[in-house]
Amino acid sequence: MPDATIQDTPSQDAAYNYGYLDEQTKRMIRRAILKAVAVPGYQVPFGGREMPLPYGWGTGGIQVTAAIIGREDTLKVIDQGADDTTNAVSIRRFFARVAQVATTTHTKEATIIQTRHRVPETPLTDGQILVFQVPIPEPLRMLEPRETETRTLHALSEYGVMQVSLYESIARHGRIAKTYNYPVMVNGRYIMSPSPIPKFDNPKLDRSPALQLYGAGREKRIYAVPPHTPVNSLDFDDHPFEVETWTESCELCGSTESFLDEMIVDDTGKRLFVCSDTDYCESRR
Amino acid sequence: MSTTLLAPGFADPSHDAQRLFRGVLDAFSHPGRIVELPDAPAGPGTLSPAASAFLLTFADRETPLWLEAGVDRQEVRDFLRFHAGTPLVQAREAATFAVIIGGGGEPFAGFAIGTDTYPDRAATLVIEVPALDGGPITTWRGPGVDGEVQVAIDGLGDGFWPAWTANHALFPCGVDLVFASGSRLIALPRSVAVEA
Numbered sequence: 001m002p003d004a005t006i007q008d009t010p011s012q013d014a015a016y017n018y019g020y021l022d023e024q025t026k027r028m029i030r031r032a033i034l035k036a037v038a039v040p041g042y043q044v045p046f047g048g049r050e051m052p053l054p055y056g057w058g059t060g061g062i063q064v065t066a067a068i069i070g071r072e073d074t075l076k077v078i079d080q081g082a083d084d085t086t087n088a089v090s091i092r093r094f095f096a097r098v099a100q101v102a103t104t105t106h107t108k109e110a111t112i113i114q115t116r117h118r119v120p121e122t123p124l125t126d127g128q129i130l131v132f133q134v135p136i137p138e139p140l141r142m143l144e145p146r147e148t149e150t151r152t153l154h155a156l157s158e159y160g161v162m163q164v165s166l167y168e169s170i171a172r173h174g175r176i177a178k179t180y181n182y183p184v185m186v187n188g189r190y191i192m193s194p195s196p197i198p199k200f201d202n203p204k205l206d207r208s209p210a211l212q213l214y215g216a217g218r219e220k221r222i223y224a225v226p227p228h229t230p231v232n233s234l235d236f237d238d239h240p241f242e243v244e245t246w247t248e249s250c251e252l253c254g255s256t257e258s259f260l261d262e263m264i265v266d267d268t269g270k271r272l273f274v275c276s277d278t279d280y281c282e283s284r285r
Numbered sequence: 286m287s288t289t290l291l292a293p294g295f296a297d298p299s300h301d302a303q304r305l306f307r308g309v310l311d312a313f314s315h316p317g318r319i320v321e322l323p324d325a326p327a328g329p330g331t332l333s334p335a336a337s338a339f340l341l342t343f344a345d346r347e348t349p350l351w352l353e354a355g356v357d358r359q360e361v362r363d364f365l366r367f368h369a370g371t372p373l374v375q376a377r378e379a380a381t382f383a384v385i386i387g388g389g390g391e392p393f394a395g396f397a398i399g400t401d402t403y404p405d406r407a408a409t410l411v412i413e414v415p416a417l418d419g420g421p422i423t424t425w426r427g428p429g430v431d432g433e434v435q436v437a438i439d440g441l442g443d444g445f446w447p448a449w450t451a452n453h454a455l456f457p458c459g460v461d462l463v464f465a466s467g468s469r470l471i472a473l474p475r476s477v478a479v480e481a
Binding site: 017018019023024026027028030031032033034035036037038039040042044045067068069070071072127151152154155156187189190209211225226227228229 | 299302303306309310311313314315343345347348381400401404405409427428429431432456474475476
């Protein structure tokens with residue numbers, strides 16, 4: 001487990017501009033972010049750059065973070081809720097090196113939280129920014145492969161195809177079987193992919209006091225949900241949206257409210273459940 | 286030959302731009318909130334520090350800029366061309382950014398509002414006002430606002446809020462606004478409804 005507060009010695013690598021990206025690129029991304037905030041849920045195209053990590057490892061999120069981060073910030077990075085996984089550690093070290101920024105594992109201390117596939121259990125506050133790493137920003141992509149078509153569907157707010165896919169899931173499985181990357185309606189206008197967070201986290205997006213920024217590096221899209229903005233998970237009157245529940249509690253902290261990971265601990269199939277959010281879990285022990 | 290002195294830009298370009306961007310981002314995320322920009326450059330006389338800060342933070346050679354006649358002075362043009370490299374344009378529809386004084390007449394007419402498929406291709410207008418408070422009270426509701434917020438921007442033209450209502454009705458298209466006064470600003474994205 002990482003130290004409570006990690007202070008990777010912040011000495012900036014002089015070979016790089018502050019925040020790794022050049023100023024022109026940062027301005028371009030900042031302009032895209034403003035438009036993304038002005039049109040909540042709409043995917044703004046941006047000139048995504050090559051980053052020193054492969055697509056799928058957070059190139060979109062890292063570019064958004066690079067464009068917003070400053071020396072006064074405290075950065076937290078999580079991967080599936082954990083601060084101590086490879087992706088999280090690498091990105092945290094990257095910004096400590098190129099942006100001279102303090103880092104932390106405590107959700108409450110962070111001003112910027114870059115995340116892959118989770119929203120922290122600790123409620124976020126006004127002034128915090130949550131940066132999501134997004135693999136496929138287009139929520140309709142699996143239903144309609146053509147970008148020109150999905151763009152038109154968003155323009156016309158023509159989302160019947162998504163409702164039909166949820167209906168088909170009910171017809172086949174008796175319930176909406178989608179458990180992650182569960183589509184949401186932002187401010188009653190745009191259907192948005194919340195990135196592959198478990199649907200357990202969807203309610204945390206709704207009217208959050210924190211600003212949510214989403215960056216997709218391969219697809220070169222940025223979108224946003226401003227604070228206090230309604231974010232509704234799609235459902236039907238007779239099949240309302242529900243989140244996962246567990247009959248077990250966390251083996252380490254006893255939480256019955258957090259998102260639990262199932263672990264196989266020996267070769268006889270013994271299983272236990274632990275919190276996915278390591279900071280939340282540690283603060284309760 | 287003109288001997289006017291060029292107004293200074295950012296003392297520390299990378300970090301000043303970053304702090305000012307976060308100020309503007311805070312304003313866009315919380316429409317109606319008055320955001321102080323302590324790092325704003327003094328700017329060239331006729332352009333407020335907040336407007337100068339906004340333009341140096343966001344404008345560059347990729348973003349054509351339109352200036353209203355009252356702002357379009359030699360020292361302003363020199364300031365923006367030298368520090369931001371911004372092309373200045375005569376046609377409103379070509380502008381990514383614009384600076385307007387007071388917002389009288391038809392303040393948004395002619396500016397790019399984006400398209401249904403690309404609503405992001407819309408202009409952002411900086412409106413210079415005498416004060417961000419003490420004017421007629423308006424009520425703002427929408428994304429970024431917790432319930433509703435009261436804003437009392439001073440010095441706007443009579444037709445301004447009806448024009449905004451028409452702009453808001455275009456959502457997701459429409460222009461976005463920044464009200465600048467001194468070194469403070471308020472943002473009004475197109476998603477926000479205003480009751481005057």
